[in-house]
Amino acid sequence: MLDVRRMQILRAVVAGGSVTAAAANLGYTPSAISQQVAALEKEAGLPLLERAGRGVRPTAAGRLLADHAAVISRQLAEAETELADLRAGRTGRLTICYFASAGAPLLAPALAVFRARHPGVRIDLRITDDPLSDVAHDRADLALVVTPHSRHPGVRLVHLLDDPYRAVLPRGHRLAAQRVLDLSDLADEPWIRGERPGPCLTPILDGCAAAGFSPGFVVESDDYPTTQGFVAAGLGVSLLPRLGLTGRHPDVVVRRVRSPEPARAIHAAVRETSAAQPVLDRLLTALQETARR
Template identity: 40%
Template structure:
C-alpha cells in the first residue's frame, strides 16, 4: 500500500520542482526527501521521477499519482472534518494566514468574533505575502488563509485547495495630483519587493498602459508607500484597503482594475467546524463593512 506521507512529498515536488525546495518547506533534509521518494517508487512499482543531473521531474506515472493524491488527501481531510463535527465545542489550534493590509481591516475584527463565540479555539495568526499562502496550506503550516489576485496577475488554480470570494477592491493611482496611468511613464515609481504580487501587479499594469515603470523605491507596507508618494519620491498603485490612511498631499485616481481577495483552505476542510466558523466570521466582517 502507498504511504500517504510519501505521497505528500511527491505532491510538493510537483509544485516546488526541486527536492531542496520540498525539504525546506517541510523541514526535512534533502537526503531524507530523496530516500522517501525512492521508497515510494518501490511501493508504486513504476518510475515516478526522471533524474537528469541535479534536476528531477515527474514521469507520466508520477503525475497520475499526484492527481490521485489530491483526491486521497481531500477524502482524509473530509473524514477529519466529519469527526470534528461530533465535538460539542470548538477547541484546538486554528492557524490563519493573512496579508498585511487585511490584517487590521478584516482579520482583527474576525478574531474578536471568533474568540468571543469560541473561547477554546487557539487562534494563531501568521502574516505573509499571499503568494506563499498556498504552499503553507498544503504543508499544513496554515489551516485557512486570505489569498489575493489582481486583474493583471491571475493566480493559478491549486487543485489541493478550495477557495471562495471574499472582497473586491478598487486599485488607485497614488500621486501628488490626479492623472491617468499613461501620463506617468517618465515618473519614478514606488512598488513592492520583487517577487511579490504587488510588485508584479505594478509592472504589468504599467506595461498594459504602454510603458515599463522606473521603480525607484521598494516597500511592502502601503502606509510607507503613501508616505513616499507624499514626499515626492514617486507614484504608486495602491488597493482600497491600503489607501485608508492616505496623506492629505496624495491624490487617489481610481483605475479600471481590481484586487480580489479569497478565503482559501485545503480541499475537504471546508465543513470542519473551526474552518466554517472562521469563514463565517470573515464574511460577517465584510458585510458589516459594506453596510457601514
C-alpha cells in the same frame, strides 16, 4: 487483545455482585453474561470471578479489569463531550496565515465577530513566506492570499473581495486637484514600487500595459508606509491597494484611477477537506461577512 465491551460486562457483574444482577441491569440473559465473562477470561489468561455465597466476587485480575473498564467509560464520556463541543464550535484551535495589509481592515474585524460567537476556539496568527504550502501541508488551517500564480493540489480558494489600487501623489502634485485620474495620466511620472514582484505587483503592471505604458520605477520599497514616505518626499508617485492605505501619510493625496482600475483579488485558501472542521467554515463565513461590508 482484550475486548472492551466484555470488560464493561465484567464491570457490571462486579458492581452488581452476581451474574443475575448484571443480566437484569444490562438486559441480557444470565447465560449470555456468563459466556462473555468466560470469553474475557480466555483473553486475559486468568480467572476473573470466584464464588462468594450466592453471588460472585472479582479476583485480583477481575478487579484490575473492572477498574480499567471504569476508566475507559469515563474517557469515552469525556471524548463524546469534547467531540460535541468541537462540532458546535465551543472548542478547537485554528492557525491562520495572513499578509500585513489584510490584517487590520479584514482579518481583525472578522476575528472579532468569530470570537464573539465562538469564544472557546483558540486562534493562532502567522505571517509566512509560503501560505498556500502551509495550508496544503496542514501547517495552517486557512490563509489569506492574493490570487496566486500557481495552485496547490487539494487547496480550495474562496474569493473574498477585490481590492482596488489607488494613485498616491505628493501633496501639491499637478494632478492632486483631480478626484479621479486616468491611469495613463501617470505614464510619464517617476514611480515608487510599493509591491514586491508577485501577485500584488502583477495587477499594476497589467493595468499600466492596458493603458499603453510601462511604469518607470525609480525607487523600490517593500512596505506601504515607506512607499508613502518616498511619495511624500516628492520622489515619485505610486499605486497602492485600498486596504494598504489604512494609515495615510499627511503629505500625500490618494485618488481613484480608471481606464483601467487595477485591483488585486483576495482569497481565503483552505484545504478541500476543510468540511471536516465545522468551526473553520464558521470562520470563513465571518470573513465573507466582513468582506461584504
